Amino acid sequence: MLRELHMMFARPLYLxxxxxxxxxxxxxxxxxxxxxxxxxxxxxxxxxxxxxxSRRLIHEMQATPSVDIQLVTNCYPEAREAMQKGQIYGxxxxxxxxxxxxxxxxxxxxxxxxxxxxxxxxxTAYKQMLTxxxxxxxxxQREVLRKKGMTDEVIMHRIQxxxxxxxMVANPWGNYSVYLVSTVLPGILGLICLxxxxxxxxxxxxxxxxxxxxxxxxxxxxxAMIGKLIPYTVMYLILGISCHFMLYNYAGFPVYxxxxxxxFGLLLFIFAMEALGITLIGxxxxxxxxxxxxxxxxxxxxxxxGFTYPQMSMLAPVKAIxxxxxxxxxxxxxxxxxxxxxxxxxxxxxxxxxxxxxxASLCVAPRLHRALVYQNYPLK
Amino acid sequence: xxQNFVDEIKRIFRDPGVVLIFIVATxxxxxxYKTIYWNxxxxxxxxxxxxxxxxxxSRAFLxxxxxxxxxxxxxxxxxxxxxxxxxxxxxxxxxxxxxRDFASQLADPFGKAHISLYCDMSSFLYMKAIYLSCxxxxxxxxxxxxxxxxxxxxxDKEFAWALVQDAPYTETALFTPTGGYGSFLIPAVxxxxxxxxxFFGICMLGGTAREENIDRYSFRSxxxxxxxxxxxxxxxxxIVLGFYPRLxxxxxxxxxxxxxLFNVPLILSIxxxxxxxSVFIRNRESGLVLLISSSLIFLFMAGISWxxxxxxxxxxYLACCIPYTWGAHGxxxxxxxxxxxxxxxxxxxxxxxxxxxxMLIACALFYAKKHYFTRxxx
Numbered sequence: 001m002l003r004e005l006h007m008m009f010a011r012p013l014y015l016x017x018x019x020x021x022x023x024x025x026x027x028x029x030x031x032x033x034x035x036x037x038x039x040x041x042x043x044x045x046x047x048x049x050x051x052x053x054s055r056r057l058i059h060e061m062q063a064t065p066s067v068d069i070q071l072v073t074n075c076y077p078e079a080r081e082a083m084q085k086g087q088i089y090g091x092x093x094x095x096x097x098x099x100x101x102x103x104x105x106x107x108x109x110x111x112x113x114x115x116x117x118x119x120x121x122x123x124t125a126y127k128q129m130l131t132x133x134x135x136x137x138x139x140x141q142r143e144v145l146r147k148k149g150m151t152d153e154v155i156m157h158r159i160q161x162x163x164x165x166x167x168m169v170a171n172p173w174g175n176y177s178v179y180l181v182s183t184v185l186p187g188i189l190g191l192i193c194l195x196x197x198x199x200x201x202x203x204x205x206x207x208x209x210x211x212x213x214x215x216x217x218x219x220x221x222x223x224a225m226i227g228k229l230i231p232y233t234v235m236y237l238i239l240g241i242s243c244h245f246m247l248y249n250y251a252g253f254p255v256y257x258x259x260x261x262x263x264f265g266l267l268l269f270i271f272a273m274e275a276l277g278i279t280l281i282g283x284x285x286x287x288x289x290x291x292x293x294x295x296x297x298x299x300x301x302x303x304x305x306g307f308t309y310p311q312m313s314m315l316a317p318v319k320a321i322x323x324x325x326x327x328x329x330x331x332x333x334x335x336x337x338x339x340x341x342x343x344x345x346x347x348x349x350x351x352x353x354x355x356x357x358x359x360a361s362l363c364v365a366p367r368l369h370r371a372l373v374y375q376n377y378p379l380k
Numbered sequence: 381x382x383q384n385f386v387d388e389i390k391r392i393f394r395d396p397g398v399v400l401i402f403i404v405a406t407x408x409x410x411x412x413y414k415t416i417y418w419n420x421x422x423x424x425x426x427x428x429x430x431x432x433x434x435x436x437x438s439r440a441f442l443x444x445x446x447x448x449x450x451x452x453x454x455x456x457x458x459x460x461x462x463x464x465x466x467x468x469x470x471x472x473x474x475x476x477x478x479x480r481d482f483a484s485q486l487a488d489p490f491g492k493a494h495i496s497l498y499c500d501m502s503s504f505l506y507m508k509a510i511y512l513s514c515x516x517x518x519x520x521x522x523x524x525x526x527x528x529x530x531x532x533x534x535x536d537k538e539f540a541w542a543l544v545q546d547a548p549y550t551e552t553a554l555f556t557p558t559g560g561y562g563s564f565l566i567p568a569v570x571x572x573x574x575x576x577x578x579f580f581g582i583c584m585l586g587g588t589a590r591e592e593n594i595d596r597y598s599f600r601s602x603x604x605x606x607x608x609x610x611x612x613x614x615x616x617x618x619i620v621l622g623f624y625p626r627l628x629x630x631x632x633x634x635x636x637x638x639x640x641l642f643n644v645p646l647i648l649s650i651x652x653x654x655x656x657x658s659v660f661i662r663n664r665e666s667g668l669v670l671l672i673s674s675s676l677i678f679l680f681m682a683g684i685s686w687x688x689x690x691x692x693x694x695x696x697y698l699a700c701c702i703p704y705t706w707g708a709h710g711x712x713x714x715x716x717x718x719x720x721x722x723x724x725x726x727x728x729x730x731x732x733x734x735x736x737x738x739m740l741i742a743c744a745l746f747y748a749k750k751h752y753f754t755r756x757x758x
Contacts, residue, residue, distance in 0.1 A: 041689065
């Protein structure tokens with residue numbers, strides 16, 4: 001263990017890579033989505049009618065705080081080009097003859113277009129434009145009914161006889177960053193654990209120093225492994241615990257269930273990622289192969305964990321593979337503990353699954369031990 | 381320079397690790413992502429129903445909602461507590477609650493009926509599916525109710541329609557008609573795969589050469605190597621950005637010729653950017669952790685999944701220095717939105733500028749390395 005501590009500090013890379021990347025990512029993700037939810041996406045209005053009423057309408061829309069009109073034009077291709085340049089996310093078209101039809105009660109038509117090439121931007125613009133349409137239509141109904149001598153309150157019930165109350169469970173602000181950062185940051189930490197574990201063991205093989213390492217442990221594989229991993233584990237745990245407090249105490253992300261169990265889940269996840277590292281280097285005792293495979297495998301974890309695109313919509317074989325990603329299990333523990341405040345038995349299967357990753361690493365022990373003793377794998 | 385070029389090509393193909401990253405990962409990864417996002421849409425999100433009204437009106441509403449592709453009403457609960465239990469157990473991702481007075485409020489000409497929706501926020505797409513489809517249906521049912529009420533007031537049906545639909549509208553989703561998640565994300569991922577594999581591969585080759593103590597810091601070596609990477613990656617980029625969207629059936633309405641032209645500064649800027657970074661890589665494996673976590677940061681910083689208008693300025697300026705940012709936006713504009721190269725001019729020019737700047741920095745770094753640090757221990 002002392003030997004490892006010495007090696008760790010001899011190579012500043014270890015410290016920089018893990019602490020630096022973690023601090024940088026935390027800083028990045030917490031500041032990136034400061035606002036939490038997207039608002040005021042720029043849109044364009046194409047005014048083909050060019051009458052006083054269409055202009056007044058545009059003025060009214062410009063005065064609405066949730067609508068950001070970047071461009072007013074009378075030429076559709078111009079708006080389309082602005083969209084292709086990525087300047088706007090939606091186009092609102094007032095057709096020619098809008099005013100004429102409106103006064104003749106001919107129900108003038110409005111059109112709007114949103115881009116689907118950017119999901120969040122497009123969706124937000126869509127919501128904004130719905131607001132704009134309702135503004136138009138509500139205003140008109142109100143005018144007619146007022147002339148019939150109705151009070152505003154009665155009118156409101158006429159205009160909206162049904163209302164939906166939306167409740168966003170455990171995230172009443174619809175905050176995008178809450179569930180995203182809560183999964184991405186531990187995910188990055190897990191990635192560091194995985195890579196560094198492989199690196200620490202694989203480097204002994206690569207530099208042919210595994211004999212010295214085993215000697216330092218009195219020739220005992222278990223002692224050698226534990227001694228090597230303790231300093232790293234301590235570092236990961238410190239990072240993990242600080243990450244937990246950053247998110248749920250400092251940044252104030254909600255935890256409706258048990259802090260302790262969520263943190264316990266994170267620790268299990270860290271151990272599981274370390275164990276996965278041992279398994280991979282055990283199966284492929286060549287440093288670069290193990291690292292490349294680990295990199296490709298763990299990057300998929302972010303998609304497969306299902307925190308953006310839900311697992312239920314994946315194909316059956318892909319669904320099965322998601323269970324092989326420790327991040328998937330951590331994400332489910334997070335959902336259970338932080339968002340759903342579910343009883344412990346809901347997270348238990350996932351905690352057991354993470355434990356299974358640790359047990360799996362024991363299976364490669366004989367193979368890895370042989371590799372350390374005989375150094376019978378190519379250097380490159 | 382020619383010799384350096386040939387050497388580097390040999391080096392790439394002789395190194396199984398680099399072949400794995402450069403060629404296998406670049407060509408296989410897009411297929412994996414396509415498989416993960418195969419279904420594009422999320423459909424039949426399970427929802428629990430708490431219908432205290434239990435009237436013909438509420439049943440009709442629920443029946444219609446169940447018929448939409450977005451949700452599946454799979455549990456009838458008698459109380460909220462029961463439904464909440466289902467949500468906690470993740471058996472459902474939403475709850476619809478219809479209060480007892482739903483039908484009577486609708487019947488009352490001055491009444492207002494309420495519906496409550498509870499959405500699981502563990503993934504944004506659940507909320508989108510549940511909330512939008514219910515909202516759409518609500519607007520539809522609302523119109524029928526409104527017309528009934530206006531008729532009761534003695535307004536004739538024709539005029540009531542005009543009132544309710546005073547400003548009817550059409551909505552059109554442009555560019556990716558299905559609005560699928562994969563159609564949106566995969567183009568950005570394709571550019572990311574090219575960017576990161578090239579970045580990673582170059583750092584790996586640089587690290588190996590340093591381990592082997594090969595001096596490769598002459599300008600001839602710089603341009604010879606850049607040429608070798610360009611030949612390999614331009615071909616890969618033509619496949620991944622030109623051919624794969626067609627093969628994988630994701631939106632592709634751009635002109636192939638324009639995309640091929642756009643690829644030139646895209647690949648060049650990534651090469652020189654990576655060469656700059658590779659100078660600091662001490663051995664083959666060491667930069668890996670950094671590179672891997674940089675993928676996620678690059679992706680979010682570029683303002684693809686999180687709109688660029690919402691990115692804080694300092695991060696956005698940093699993002700502008702990364703070829704990926706311009707490459708991804710440019711590729712999405714051309715491939716998914718059918719923009720011509722002329723319209724994508726900003727991104728195209730920015731990539732050329734990055735190419736020039738990183739080339740100069742790479743020259744300076746190589747020069748410094750050769751003349752001042754050659755004998756530094758490794």
